[in-house]
Amino acid sequence: MIAPAGLNPVLPFGMVEMTDAEFAHYQPWIEKLTGIHLAPVKKAMLAGRLAKRLRDRAVPTFGDYFQLIAQSGDDAERQIAIDLITTNETYFFREPRHFDALREQLLPLLKGQPVRIWSAASASGEEAYSLAMELASTLGIQGPWEVIGSDISSRVLAQARRGLYPMERAHNIPPDYLKQYCLRGTGEYMGQMLIDRALRQKVRFEAVNLIESLPEIGRFDVIFLRNVIIYFDGDTKRRVVQAVAELLKPGGWLVVGHSESLIGLPGLLESFMPTIYRKRK
Template sequence: MSRALQPGAAPAGWVLGDTEFGLFQHWIHRVAGITMGPAKKALVAGRLARRVSQHGLGSFEAYFELLQRDPQEHQLAVDLLTTNETHFFREPRHFELMRGTVLPQHPAGRPLRVWSAACSTGQEPYSLAMLMAHVLGAAPWEVLGTDLSTRVLERARQGLYDTALAREIPEPFLRAFCFKGVGAQHGRFLIAPELRRRVRFEQVNLNEALPDLGEFDVIFLRNVMIYFNDVTKRGVIERLLRALRPRGWLVVGHSESLNGISPLLQAHSPSVYRKHA
């Protein structure tokens, strides 16, 4: 899942000064581990301007003060500043690795547990679930999808998507695991209920101590690390490795590298790592 701020413009006369921007920089880094450079200032202003207006506040500084005392607004601002981009079967080589190597090597009889650690609106965990259902059938398996944003998690749980996204799904999976919308749902499709039941979604902040999620055989953490500095990367990976089985797989985005981040990781192929036994 990518985390990137979207452009926008604050109303005329409103200015997000360097001092106020610094407050939001430190806040989003503390909360989500995201590093925002000076080039993001206009984007932050555009994203938050409507909330400033809706609360009848006169400045971004006043809105920042509101965040410190209003948990609901705090979460809403996090959602606004952690926009999520994802696709079904994004970066196909990783799914080929799952099909050709990970699934065939998994010990028979032991449930296969896969974690999509920044799942956004659910396309990645549902893609994994389709592949696992196709290959493993009735064998025990589970997919967990987590994200910091409650807004995208709610959309993920619904499993309802625009028909335009269906072209990203292989035709056999589309026929087996998706229902075409009719009537009021025309133009959308629904992930089949039997598949949705095998995918669980939870809010998890990777920048904090993790809840007890159990051990996983595979963790997908794609297109997230590019928004973290080296210190944050090491902390996130250290926490995730505690939840990864020995010889488990850790998959990051094609543009990302974990070289030198942890001695517990061994490179398998570009963007794919295994935890030492």
């Protein structure tokens, strides 16, 4: 419907429209903080993710909310906004061919030595726990291995540390793993599952912003950097991949998402198999 001149379209109750000018304020701010470049077609997505915060804080427009998170010094609200903007879909054993490759090709080459794996964009923890299940199955629950999961969002990291998920999220977990490493909720936790305590103790979660200087978290045999660099521009992607690859041990592997590629590879990486790259020794 086209609104008469001088009038705005009628929106559903409580919904606020984000203008192009408001979106233009958010774009560089988000990219500076997170490295994520939002194309104009993402305006509706951004508005949808932030709309509830406008209602909760009784802020009338997206422009006013931008002032609140970008200029008022409200650090807590800024973190909430970042959490909402950066949270992406994830699930257990996403892109299963990578887990097949880990189990069948990568881990056999590491036999007899301690193994460290970094899930560099772990979101709410499903990828990190999927990796832990593979390692526990291959090397034993008390074996010489460790998984580090990281994300920029404090909210999803809190969920990851808890390891509690809706039961419907379990459909991609192999039945044997589900039986060994997950507990079915009862009572008030009916319909949920909890990652077994012994497995949770082998996984550590850290807050990491990939576009900033990386913390001292050691060196890794395998790094999963999946479904995150697709949101970066070319320069940011090259810088992030270079920094992450520096944390690989010589001969270690970097795994990216199936929709991603490393055109113009950093000199220290070589292709091992599709979407899996190895650091030169």
